[in-house]
Amino acid sequence: MAVFETEALVLRTYNLAEADKIVVCLSRSAGLIRGVAKGCRKLKNRFGASLEPFTLINLTYYEKENQELVSFRQTEILRSRFNLSGNASILTGFSYMGDLLIDFSPPHQANDNLYRMALACFEAVSENPEDLDSVLRYFEVWLLKLEGFMPDLRTCANCHEAFNGEAAVYLGTDLSLRCVRCTSGKGGAVSKKLHAQLRTTEKLSPAKFAEEAREVPKRTKQEMAELTFQLIGRVLERMPRVRPAR
Numbered sequence: 001m002a003v004f005e006t007e008a009l010v011l012r013t014y015n016l017a018e019a020d021k022i023v024v025c026l027s028r029s030a031g032l033i034r035g036v037a038k039g040c041r042k043l044k045n046r047f048g049a050s051l052e053p054f055t056l057i058n059l060t061y062y063e064k065e066n067q068e069l070v071s072f073r074q075t076e077i078l079r080s081r082f083n084l085s086g087n088a089s090i091l092t093g094f095s096y097m098g099d100l101l102i103d104f105s106p107p108h109q110a111n112d113n114l115y116r117m118a119l120a121c122f123e124a125v126s127e128n129p130e131d132l133d134s135v136l137r138y139f140e141v142w143l144l145k146l147e148g149f150m151p152d153l154r155t156c157a158n159c160h161e162a163f164n165g166e167a168a169v170y171l172g173t174d175l176s177l178r179c180v181r182c183t184s185g186k187g188g189a190v191s192k193k194l195h196a197q198l199r200t201t202e203k204l205s206p207a208k209f210a211e212e213a214r215e216v217p218k219r220t221k222q223e224m225a226e227l228t229f230q231l232i233g234r235v236l237e238r239m240p241r242v243r244p245a246r
């Protein structure tokens with residue numbers, strides 16, 4: 001039996017037996033892990049409080065060979081989201097991000113970029129709850145990108161010429177982006193403004209992106225929401241379980 005310690009973000013929990021829970025979290029050093037937390041549902045239990053969804057914890061766990069579920073032994077709260085627990089739209093947004101992380105992350109594979117990006121998005125929403133929608137768009141784009149599903153935003157997939165930002169680009173059925181010459185303007189158009197907005201995610205933190213997005217026209221935001229929703233739906237081959245209002 002091996003003992004591990006890692007920082008982790010609690011994503012989802014299920015009740016098990018009378019006093020236990022199964023906890024799914026995204027950890028910094030082991031990626032997505034599922035574990036049993038014994039006794040965590042007993043009254044006034046600090047262990048239980050630390051395992052509320054979206055809490056950031058320091059986690060010590062045991063792993064037995066050939067067992068998918070690890071054993072959660074000890075936790076310490078680094079950041080609780082207790083102050084947001086009464087805000088239904090924030091909780092829906094958090095659940096949506098949590099579900100996508102579970103859907104997109106292979107178990108037990110650390111991905112530091114994904115972990116840091118996810119954490120920064122949860123933090124940005126905690127700091128400025130009114131920026132939820134823009135942070136969700138940023139999260140979707142980066143999740144797709146880090147898992148290899150985001151089309152190249154810089155060059156045409158067909159002729160490899162750099163997009164110059166002057167014309168709309170087109171999304172093919174294979175999820176690649178092509179220039180107007182290669183498509184003769186056929187396919188789903190991605191407007192200049194949306195293309196620029198997508199490129200902005202590459203340069204900024206989620207908090208900064210959301211701050212700048214306050215000035216972006218509503219129509220462009222809707223267009224971005226439709227595009228990311230379409231891309232995620234195609235990758236998952238179904239719609240996400242939780243879908244925040246758009």
Ligand SMILES: [Zn+2]
Nearest residue numbers: 156159179182
């Ligand atoms: Zn082209």
